[in-house]
Amino acid sequence: MLRKIMKGGHRKPSKSDGNDFGLGPPLNSGSGPANNVVVNHSSRAAPGPPSPHSRSTVFVSPPMNTVEPLPFFRDVPVAERPNLFLRKLQLCCFHFDFTDTLKSVREKEIKRQTLLELVDFIQSGSGKITENCQEEMIKMVSVNVFRCLPPHDSTGQEPTDPEEDEPYLEPSWSHLQLVYELLLRYVVMSDTDAKVAKRYVDHSFVLKLLDLFDSEDPREREYLKTILHRIYGKFMVHRPFIRKAINNIFYRFIYETERHSGIGELLEILGSIINGFALPMKEEHKLFLVRALIPLHKPKHISGYHQQLSYCIIQFVEKDYKLADTVIRGLLKYWPVTNCQKEVLFLGELEEVLEATQSAEFQRCMVPLFRQIARCLTSSHFQVAERALFLWNNEHIVSLIAQNRTVVLPIIFEALEKNIQSHWNQAIHGLTINIRKMFLDMDTELFEVCQRQYAEKESRARHVEEQRELTWKRLADVAAQRGGEDMITV
Numbered sequence: 001m002l003r004k005i006m007k008g009g010h011r012k013p014s015k016s017d018g019n020d021f022g023l024g025p026p027l028n029s030g031s032g033p034a035n036n037v038v039v040n041h042s043s044r045a046a047p048g049p050p051s052p053h054s055r056s057t058v059f060v061s062p063p064m065n066t067v068e069p070l071p072f073f074r075d076v077p078v079a080e081r082p083n084l085f086l087r088k089l090q091l092c093c094f095h096f097d098f099t100d101t102l103k104s105v106r107e108k109e110i111k112r113q114t115l116l117e118l119v120d121f122i123q124s125g126s127g128k129i130t131e132n133c134q135e136e137m138i139k140m141v142s143v144n145v146f147r148c149l150p151p152h153d154s155t156g157q158e159p160t161d162p163e164e165d166e167p168y169l170e171p172s173w174s175h176l177q178l179v180y181e182l183l184l185r186y187v188v189m190s191d192t193d194a195k196v197a198k199r200y201v202d203h204s205f206v207l208k209l210l211d212l213f214d215s216e217d218p219r220e221r222e223y224l225k226t227i228l229h230r231i232y233g234k235f236m237v238h239r240p241f242i243r244k245a246i247n248n249i250f251y252r253f254i255y256e257t258e259r260h261s262g263i264g265e266l267l268e269i270l271g272s273i274i275n276g277f278a279l280p281m282k283e284e285h286k287l288f289l290v291r292a293l294i295p296l297h298k299p300k301h302i303s304g305y306h307q308q309l310s311y312c313i314i315q316f317v318e319k320d321y322k323l324a325d326t327v328i329r330g331l332l333k334y335w336p337v338t339n340c341q342k343e344v345l346f347l348g349e350l351e352e353v354l355e356a357t358q359s360a361e362f363q364r365c366m367v368p369l370f371r372q373i374a375r376c377l378t379s380s381h382f383q384v385a386e387r388a389l390f391l392w393n394n395e396h397i398v399s400l401i402a403q404n405r406t407v408v409l410p411i412i413f414e415a416l417e418k419n420i421q422s423h424w425n426q427a428i429h430g431l432t433i434n435i436r437k438m439f440l441d442m443d444t445e446l447f448e449v450c451q452r453q454y455a456e457k458e459s460r461a462r463h464v465e466e467q468r469e470l471t472w473k474r475l476a477d478v479a480a481q482r483g484g485e486d487m488i489t490v
Contacts, residue, residue, distance in 0.1 A: 067091065067111065069114075070084065070087055070088055070114065072117065073117065073126070078127065082127070085118075085127075085129075086132075088117065089139075091110070092111055093140050094107070096108050111175060115175060115178035118182055122182060125191065128191060129192075131196055134200055135199075137186065141182065141183050144175065144179045145212065149211075167217065167218055173217065180220070180224075188234075194237075197235070198237055201235065201238075206242060206245070207245055209227065210246065213249070213261070216261050221261065221262050222265070228269055229269050246266050247291075247292050263304070267312055270312050271308060274316060279319060279320070280320075289316050294334070295330075297334040298334050300342070303342070306345050313349065314353065317356045321361060324354075324357040328350070328357070329368070331349065332368055340379070340381040343379075343387075344387050347388055351390075351397065354391070355394060362400045367411070373388055373391070375415075377416065377419060378423070380424070382425040382427065386427065386428060389431040405442055409439055413450040416436050
């Protein structure tokens, strides 16, 4: 409850409010339904005309007592419907306080019913939407959805698991949902001409939509995901810009904040985009993999979006098998040292990548790869060791290992032997024996060579340890002779 009160009392500015991208003034500048309304109070001076250099326009809602229901579309002649459409859009530009459920109940319901009627009107296709109506509709959407989001929890604690933490739900969702539904119907409508609509659904509009992906309300992020995906499909002119803007969000998340609510949804969109990449793959797309997707393995709380990230990575490898070496080395670069749950996720993703890897790419990275796997095999955390041992359940990976057993077995043989001798978990002990037997059946001669080398190494290690202990004993004896009673023995 305290967290919700804090969120209701503080707001963080939208990232695109400052014109950081050189895109000109925000979309909602200029004249619109809410701009033409002036609130006259005796205690306030009448607002003057907006400055031509102002970066944004403040939308001022009319007095509440002017919110009155308008006629239904079916009750007016067809010729008057465009004008009624504009009036309904203007009515929907009113803002209400949703923190108080008993305040303006009638007006809120009138707006909700009006939004429902607008959605039905767009969906039915009963009338062609004029260019002027399209412009005013996008302005109405902007007035309602582009807002300051509540800040993330700033108590100084680590971010909590999104599955365990209760998400913040937007109080005005009953209206927001319908506004998003209206925008979605407009974008997917067959009558919407992309050449005309791109004047209003422009770069600034798209950038502000992307800012909203940081909303903590999962319902809002789901709508945004669907809408942005449809915009990407319909407006080809926006595609490079959308990819670049998502890139920038990832960079900020990886290297600055490590806090963002919508990384998973953005990766879902990218998964579909990557699936449509033409071959041979452009250098721009390969750079996106190296500079954005692979570094997304760095943040601590990867569990919230790892499934979507893994899907994107696999899409790249399946489209261009030569990228497997790049991906595997990238995973090794960001491999966790102390986070066991993250290590289990990495091992699962590694298996999927190896399943799409061909022999030539496997050979390029197998030495550092199996050094890391050997460390995982001997992990005291049984889930890490178990997940590493499960790699041998994959037939394709076993075939790659069999082809390169002369390199792989000497690297992991010591880890297998140590597990059999001293691992505390019986399940790990049993799985290790099965893999050891697999290598023995695969190449008995190589196995015996590795066994002999391991025995010699252990013998040398024991000899070194004995010599060390003997040296310390001699030093202790000499010290005892010289120091007499002053010597302290431990």
